[in-house]
Amino acid sequence: MIEVECIAKKWGSSLGIIIPKEVALEEGIKPNEKVRVVVRKAVLAKDIWKIGPLRRSAPTQEIVNELKKGW
Secondary structure: OOOOOOOOEEEOOEEEOOOOHHHHHHHOOOOOOOOOOOOOOOOOHHHHHOOOOOOOOOOHHHHHHHHHHOO
């Protein structure tokens, strides 16, 4: 069994994935054969640690003043 990362693409009203040629050859997959696919969404570090752009509604000078207080 080989694990490969693919990108789901719109295919009519469904989503489809493309099995890379090297994987198909190694597994002996031929057109119209049934295959079993385990679907699992890739997890990104930003989803685990909730990191991302800093969102703050305060004006920049107010943020700078707060930072200076800590020094």
